[in-house]
Amino acid sequence: MARIPGRQPTAPPTLADVAERAGVSRQTVSNAVNNPDLLRADTLLRVQEAIEELGYLPNRAARNLRTRASHLVGLRINPVQEGTASAIMDRFVHSLVETSREAGKHVLLFAGDPLDPLAGYDDLLRSTAVDAFVVTDTYLGNPQATWLGARRAPFVAFGRPWDNPGATHPWVDVDGAAGCDLATSHLLDQGHERVAWIGWRKDSWIGEDRRSGWTRAMRARGLATTGLASRVEDTVASGRGASAVLLDEARPTGFVCASDTLAMGVLHTLAERGLVAGRDVAVVGFDDSQVAQVVPPGLTSVRQPLEEVAVEVVKALEGLLAHPPAVGPGVLLTPSLAVRGSSSAVGFGA
Amino acid sequence: MARIPGRQPTAPPTLADVAERAGVSRQTVSNAVNNPDLLRADTLLRVQEAIEELGYLPNRAARNLRTRASHLVGLRINPVQEGTASAIMDRFVHSLVETSREAGKHVLLFAGDPLDPLAGYDDLLRSTAVDAFVVTDTYLGNPQATWLGARRAPFVAFGRPWDNPGATHPWVDVDGAAGCDLATSHLLDQGHERVAWIGWRKDSWIGEDRRSGWTRAMRARGLATTGLASRVEDTVASGRGASAVLLDEARPTGFVCASDTLAMGVLHTLAERGLVAGRDVAVVGFDDSQVAQVVPPGLTSVRQPLEEVAVEVVKALEGLLAHPPAVGPGVLLTPSLAVRGSSSAVGFGA
DNA sequence: TCGATCAACTGGATCGTTCCAAACGATATA
DNA sequence: TATATCGTTTGGAACGATCCAGTTGATCGA
Numbered sequence: 001m002a003r004i005p006g007r008q009p010t011a012p013p014t015l016a017d018v019a020e021r022a023g024v025s026r027q028t029v030s031n032a033v034n035n036p037d038l039l040r041a042d043t044l045l046r047v048q049e050a051i052e053e054l055g056y057l058p059n060r061a062a063r064n065l066r067t068r069a070s071h072l073v074g075l076r077i078n079p080v081q082e083g084t085a086s087a088i089m090d091r092f093v094h095s096l097v098e099t100s101r102e103a104g105k106h107v108l109l110f111a112g113d114p115l116d117p118l119a120g121y122d123d124l125l126r127s128t129a130v131d132a133f134v135v136t137d138t139y140l141g142n143p144q145a146t147w148l149g150a151r152r153a154p155f156v157a158f159g160r161p162w163d164n165p166g167a168t169h170p171w172v173d174v175d176g177a178a179g180c181d182l183a184t185s186h187l188l189d190q191g192h193e194r195v196a197w198i199g200w201r202k203d204s205w206i207g208e209d210r211r212s213g214w215t216r217a218m219r220a221r222g223l224a225t226t227g228l229a230s231r232v233e234d235t236v237a238s239g240r241g242a243s244a245v246l247l248d249e250a251r252p253t254g255f256v257c258a259s260d261t262l263a264m265g266v267l268h269t270l271a272e273r274g275l276v277a278g279r280d281v282a283v284v285g286f287d288d289s290q291v292a293q294v295v296p297p298g299l300t301s302v303r304q305p306l307e308e309v310a311v312e313v314v315k316a317l318e319g320l321l322a323h324p325p326a327v328g329p330g331v332l333l334t335p336s337l338a339v340r341g342s343s344s345a346v347g348f349g350a
Numbered sequence: 351m352a353r354i355p356g357r358q359p360t361a362p363p364t365l366a367d368v369a370e371r372a373g374v375s376r377q378t379v380s381n382a383v384n385n386p387d388l389l390r391a392d393t394l395l396r397v398q399e400a401i402e403e404l405g406y407l408p409n410r411a412a413r414n415l416r417t418r419a420s421h422l423v424g425l426r427i428n429p430v431q432e433g434t435a436s437a438i439m440d441r442f443v444h445s446l447v448e449t450s451r452e453a454g455k456h457v458l459l460f461a462g463d464p465l466d467p468l469a470g471y472d473d474l475l476r477s478t479a480v481d482a483f484v485v486t487d488t489y490l491g492n493p494q495a496t497w498l499g500a501r502r503a504p505f506v507a508f509g510r511p512w513d514n515p516g517a518t519h520p521w522v523d524v525d526g527a528a529g530c531d532l533a534t535s536h537l538l539d540q541g542h543e544r545v546a547w548i549g550w551r552k553d554s555w556i557g558e559d560r561r562s563g564w565t566r567a568m569r570a571r572g573l574a575t576t577g578l579a580s581r582v583e584d585t586v587a588s589g590r591g592a593s594a595v596l597l598d599e600a601r602p603t604g605f606v607c608a609s610d611t612l613a614m615g616v617l618h619t620l621a622e623r624g625l626v627a628g629r630d631v632a633v634v635g636f637d638d639s640q641v642a643q644v645v646p647p648g649l650t651s652v653r654q655p656l657e658e659v660a661v662e663v664v665k666a667l668e669g670l671l672a673h674p675p676a677v678g679p680g681v682l683l684t685p686s687l688a689v690r691g692s693s694s695a696v697g698f699g700a
Numbered sequence: 701t702c703g704a705t706c707a708a709c710t711g712g713a714t715c716g717t718t719c720c721a722a723a724c725g726a727t728a729t730a
Numbered sequence: 731t732a733t734a735t736c737g738t739t740t741g742g743a744a745c746g747a748t749c750c751a752g753t754t755g756a757t758c759g760a
Contacts, residue, residue: 012476014746025710030748040708057476061420062746064411065715072458080441083643090440091430098461106479107459108422111448120451126362126407129456236644264644271646291641293433294586294614296621364716375740380718390738412716415745702760710753716745723740730733 013054022050033058064128071105073317074130076112076120078137083236085260085291088304089136092158095310096134103314105131117143125153132317134158145169156316158309160330162205170316171330172309176206176286179302179335180213180256183284186300186337187254188221190344192282196252197229198242198262207231210258210286228252232262239265247273253281254343260285260292263299267342277342288338297341304335363404372400383408414478421455423667424480426462426470428487433586435610435641438654439486442508445660446484453664455481467493475503482667484508495519506666508659510680512555520666521680522659526556526636529652529685530563530606533634536650536687537604538571540694542632546602547579548592548612557581560608560636578602582612589615597623603631604693610635610642613649617692632693647691654685 018029024047031038032047039047050056064070075096077089097107108130110120117137121144124130132154135144148155149169161167187195197214200207211229218225227250232238239262246252247269257263263285270277277283278297285292288303312331319326365376372379374397381388382397389397400406414420425446427439447457458480460470467487471494474480482504485494498505499519511517537545547564550557561579568575577600582588589612596602597619607613613635620627627633628647635642638653662681669676 012478015748016746026746027711027748028709031709034748038708043708055476057473059415059746060477060479061411061414061418062715063748065409065415065717066746066748068411068715070411077444077447080444080640083640085640085644087437087440087640090437093459094427094430094461097427097459101461109443109447109457109459111444111451123407126405127410128362129410261644264646268646289640290430290433290435290437291644294435294611294641295645296614296618365718366716376716377718377741378739381739384718388738393738409716412745413718415747416716416718418745703758704760705756705758707756708754710751712749712751714749715747719744720742721740722742724738726736726738728733728735730731 012059013056014059015056018047018050018054018056021054022047068128069131069321070129072108072130073100073105074108074110074121074124074133075136076133077109078112084234085236085264085285085287085289087289087291088287088306092136092306092310095307096313099307099310099314100317103318105314105317107134112137118147121148121153122151125151131321132156134313134317154317154320154325156313156320158313159206160332168327170320170327172312172316172333173330174304174309174333174335176210176302176335177213177216179286179304179337180210180258181217182213182335182337183256183286183300183302184214184217185220186339187256187282187284187343188217188223190282192254193223194228194250194252195223195254195256195282196243196246196250197225197256197258198239198246198266199229199231199258200234201231207258214256234259234261236261236265236268239263240268241265243269247281255281255283257283257285260287260289260299260301263301263342264291264295267295267299278344282343284337284343292338292340300340300343301338302335303338305333308333362409363406364409365406368397368400368404368406371404372397418478419481419671420479422458422480423450423455424458424460424471424474424483425486426483427459428462434584435586435614435635435637435639437639437641438637438656442486442656442660445657446663449657449660449664450667453668455664455667457484462487468497471498471503472501475501481671482506484663484667504667504670504675506663506670508663509556510682518677520670520677522662522666522683523680524654524659524683524685526560526652526685527563527566529636529654529687530560530608531567532563532685532687533606533636533650533652534564534567535570536689537606537632537634537693538567538573540632542604543573544578544600544602545573545604545606545632546593546596546600547575547606547608548589548596548616549579549581549608550584551581557608564606584609584611586611586615586618589613590618591615593619597631605631605633607633607635610637610639610649610651613651613692614641614645617645617649627692628694634687634693638688642688642690650690650693651688652685653688655683658683 015026015029019026029047032044036044100107113119135155135157157171160173184195199211230242232242243266255266263283266283267277275281285299285301288301292299292301365379368379369376379397382394386394450457463469485505485507507521510523534545549561580592582592593616605616613633616633617627625631635649635651638651642649642651
């Protein structure tokens with residue numbers, strides 16, 4: 001036996017165990033696992049049988065130590081925002097985990113301190129716990145990107161480098177303008193002419209991007225936008241307040257919102273006034289959250305192709321971690337529109 | 351320099367680097383990090399300074415290899431259920447990550463195949479990628495628990511071993527019966543007498559547990575439950591259908607549901623019939639999802655103390671991974687009730 | 701027949717840490 | 731003075747994999 005006397009009887013088999021069983025050297029077993037084409041067919045078969053019989057699986061720690069790679073990708077998660085509808089992370093995280101697995105990687109979560117966006121990154125990097133990061137929150141610029149870039153830390157961003165178009169890191173993003181154009185055009189196609197916009201503060205790049213989609217769609221039909229837009233915080237209460245004011249002052253028949261959270265605010269206002277979403281006033285949100293899917297009569301919402309985003313992110317990661325590293329251009333994906341009762345009569349079967 | 355000529359100039363410092371700088375041996379530096387009390391005060395200080403100056407952080411892979419521990423906890427995540435309101439994982443995962451960090455652990459996500467609940471566990475375990483698992487989906491018994499137990503894989507379950515009360519693994523759970531009792535009593539306190547129940551199929555242990563809370567509260571006030579209960583799938587459509595039938599046949603004035611998803615179904619029925627939740631009919635859900643928080647007029651819902659659950663889970667993990675392992679008894683936590691407009695007039699400021 | 705070439709395989713060194721046994725100097729005890 | 735004890739520090743070995751240089755044996759052309 002290659003097992004050293006002191007080993008626990010339950011200890012997992014090692015390369016040496018397999019090697020002995022197959023009657024070859026350690027290195028040959030290693031090659032059987034990592035470079036099968038280096039072996040003669042019959043040897044490969046013999047080794048594979050031994051691997052099978054012993055249930056051998058390479059020890060991660062040893063492999064990581066030798067190859068200086070952990071095959072782990074770090075993802076920072078932020079505290080759940082209570083009282084908002086945004087839940088895209090859920091879907092994205094799952095897609096990312098799924099796609100990463102196919103690429104032989106796993107996702108390591110770490111906690112984010114909203115006040116210190118850099119916390120956590122440094123330790124994981126220096127302790128070689130992860131090979132790379134996926135950076136998601138790039139709402140207002142992103143200090144992480146700059147910082148990680150300076151540290152030469154491999155990372156892929158979900159979100160464009162708004163504040164630094166010349167940035168050279170790989171990124172994947174969803175075209176918010178196209179999404180809101182889609183949403184607005186959808187309402188205009190149904191005969192609406194006064195479609196209002198409720199979005200975020202002007203310093204939000206994403207917010208301005210989405211807003212531009214609304215503007216574009218309105219202008220394309222020669223419709224005025226004056227007095228039809230409102231910029232507020234991303235809360236239900238703000239959406240409620242903004243929609244109340246807009247209804248009073250601008251009399252829109254439809255709302256396109258920068259988020260499902262804001263759209264829910266509109267639904268609150270409608271409920272208060274005895275108006276029915278989809279019949280009296282049309283509402284469209286953004287993110288296709290679970291809220292949009294289950295709230296009566298269903299909230300029409302722009303849906304980000306998060307599965308595709310994950311696939312592109314993992315592709316970029318693989319390029320980044322290849323030898324030599326290959327960094328492609330940024331990828332911009334187009335969202336779709338999930339149409340529900342809030343923008344059509346379908347929700348009530350009428 | 352202890353650095354070998356071939357080393358990259360950007361390679362992180364190692365124990366040897368620190369040792370040389372501080373003029374001590376590797377082992378002493380190691381002790382400074384792991385067993386500071388073994389060192390003389392002045393030596394410790396000198397080593398700590400060297401660590402600080404070089405920005406040394408132990409290499410995870412090397413440490414993991416030597417100690418046979420990864421300090422990673424595996425968590426399987428399931429595909430997001432589209433069209434449901436359940437989003438407790440989001441909150442739980444975040445709490446778990448946060449709490450784990452304080453315990454020096456990180457959370458490794460892996461994908462779950464709903465058809466094969468065991469997939470993924472085995473590989474991670476055998477490749478020593480994780481030290482332990484947190485098992486969350488224990489809805490209908492849990493094959494994982496049995497399987498992991500047989501493999502002597504350390505794990506903590508979020509969810510009781512319903513089908514095997516004698517199980518010896520550590521678990522943490524939330525008292526669903528207490529939650530539904532709380533919800534039902536809340537409605538009864540407001541004068542409701544005919545409170546209906548919409549729950550899950552009878553083979554769901556969790557569903558039956560929650561239902562028993564409703565039964566208990568009704569009986570405590572001497573109220574009949576006959577004809578007031580319905581058992582369906584956990585979808586909005588089922589909740590909608592069940593509530594429509596119950597309204598027609600049993601004329602309840604309040605609904606307590608086993609999930610927010612089902613409660614949303616009730617809201618759909620009310621909206622169709624022009625009834626107002628909270629004014630005409632009271633509705634209570636379970637999970638306090640984001641949906642419950644933002645849907646007008648706000649859905650009263652039973653809230654699981656997921657932060658506490660995470661704390662208890664991590665405590666159990668630490669016990670499990672200690673030398674020698676210490677397994678405490680199961681922990682049962684009590685949920686609270688988040689009261690909103692759907693069960694009171696508050697939602698409309700009336 | 702010989703050396704060159706090549707596929708196939710081998711064994712030692714190595715990654716960075718911790719375990720282990722031993723060594724050190726200083727103090728306490730006989 | 732010699733021995734035991736203790737707090738402190740040390741260097742070699744080990745964890746299990748991969749890298750690298752080297753060996754083997756067969757095939758080939760001259």
